[in-house]
Amino acid sequence: MMTTPSTTPLPTSPELFEEQLTPALRSVVGWLVKDTAEALTLLAIAVGLFLLFLVLRRVVQTVVRQAVPGPLWREQLAEAVGRTRLWFLVLASLRVVAGAGQPPQVLTSLITFLFTIAAVIQVALWVQSLLMGVLRARSERAEDDTALALMRGLLSAAVWIIAFLTLLANLGVNITGLIAGLGIGGIAIGLAAQGVLSDLFAAFSIVFDKPFKRGDAILYEPGAIGVVEEIGVKSTRIRALSGEMVIMSNAKLLSATVANYATFERxxxxxxxxxxxxxxxxxxxxxxxxxxxxxxxxxxxxxxxxxxxxxxxxxxxxxxxxxxxxxxxxxxxxxxxxxxxxxxxxxxxADIDIAYPVQVEMLAGPDGKIIDPRDTEVQQVKSTARRS
The missing domain is CATH 3.30.70.100 (Alpha-Beta Plaits)
Incomplete structure (x- = not known):
């Protein structure tokens, strides 16, 4: 007699709900019903912490604007503090309360999980705000520059990629293989696009170091003067004095000796x-x-x-x-x-004469002695007078 192996059916969505979510919900509801006073107390403490965090955010902004030296970092730090999100403050308050009280384990785990995600996203927002603020403060008319727009995009992408990897690591995911793959891919891209990357980083150097900016008159080659019209990702466009458009790679322009005539004060x-x-x-x-x-x-x-x-x-x-x-x-x-x-x-x-080049020709006689032309003219005048 032939028998067929028995197979265990996969749990369906209702079964999954029954086996995992229903007990968790029951434990939370049971805690709320059984320990209502403790739940309300913890909720009140969480609301108080949330309001305290709001006040603290405003106080930190004020202190930063008054105490941090230098207008650049003062404004950027104050702006970053202002980007602290309300949902982060809410989850931070709940996380503190969950650690201090004794709510069900499933509720504590859920709050911890959500707070971990919120914390990583909030730190990414702070870092992005600082980087974008410094970049904006270091560059004039940043909204019109292609290089600056690309730089903002690259920095934002780098911040969020790091935040994503950090989040995965905090959630227990092994990211070693992913990091290795990104490293190998980066090396391959770098080798394949060396020229483009050199011009790109030269554009970043121009933006940050600011040897010149759009509208400046510069000497970019010996005897060649022009006005910078655009700082691009790979090249800079310069309007020469004779009218033509000169397009130079950023790497070549940055390696040359550039004289900036727009920085004159006198x-x-x-x-x-x-x-x-x-x-x-x-x-x-x-x-x-x-x-x-x-x-x-x-x-x-x-x-x-x-x-x-x-x-x-x-x-x-x-x-x-x-x-x-x-x-x-x-x-x-x-x-x-x-x-x-x-x-x-x-x-x-004042009867002062400006000098100019004068050349006097001297004549020599048969004996080689120099004859003053003025003496020769006098002798000619005398000889003419005798003949007459």
Missing amino acids: RRVLLRFGVTYETRPDLLEAIPAMVQTVVETVPKASFDRCHLVGFGTSSLEFELVFFIEDPDFAAMMDARQAVILGILRAFDA
Whole structure:
């Protein structure tokens, strides 16, 4: 006689409810009915703790705004404290009460489970708020920058991935294999996209270190000046002075020596000029004071120094240094022009001649001796007079 093996049927949803959930509910209801006074007392304590936590949140915000040095961290910490959620405070209050009282084990386990999830999510919200606040404070017009938008996304993703792994670990899940898989995948992606990642991290460096920002005029190559129009994920777009759009990779731009002309508070002007060798020493000595008077009459110009610095090939060389208390390039050029015109007018009034290159040709006679051209002209005049 052939027999068939008996099989145990899988429990259906009603059976699962009967076997697991029904006893738990009965224990909780029984505790509420039997120990109503204790349940109400614990509930009142939980409500009191919740209200205390609300007050404490407001007090911590006030203390942070008054005690933490530096406006950057003060505002970000206060904002992070303000992001403490009400459901977290509720579960925190219930967790404290469950640990202090003697509710059924199933209720304590449920509260602990929910509090663990809430705590991980709340910490992730705090960290995300701090990171986003610092990123926003370190960058101007962050909402318009592609690199900043991507950075916010990457940081948020990193925070929530870490929070998810932490939650799994706290719930008893073995995440060693998952972490190993993520590590191997990250290495593979990094090797396959080295160029892209180098430009991406260069964009992050530009955003955080801020060597320049959108709208700044920079010298990005020797002799090449342009205005930054966009800082992207892989490249930065620069509008050259001649009008064309220059697109440079972030890594190349960051490795170069960049001069930022937008950070001027004032501009230094170095001006050299020369006067003729026939100028008298007393006039040479008066020139610095004369030039200082000219500079001080020009708006936004501050005199620094003026000196006779050497003997040139065709002039006595002076060096003038003054400052323009305005970062605008056009304002500097206007002031420079006004100073030059003022010097010319002052020299004209004092009968001082600006030097210019002069070349004199000397003639030699049959014997090789130099003949002064002026003597030759005199002799020609005398010879012409004799003939007439």
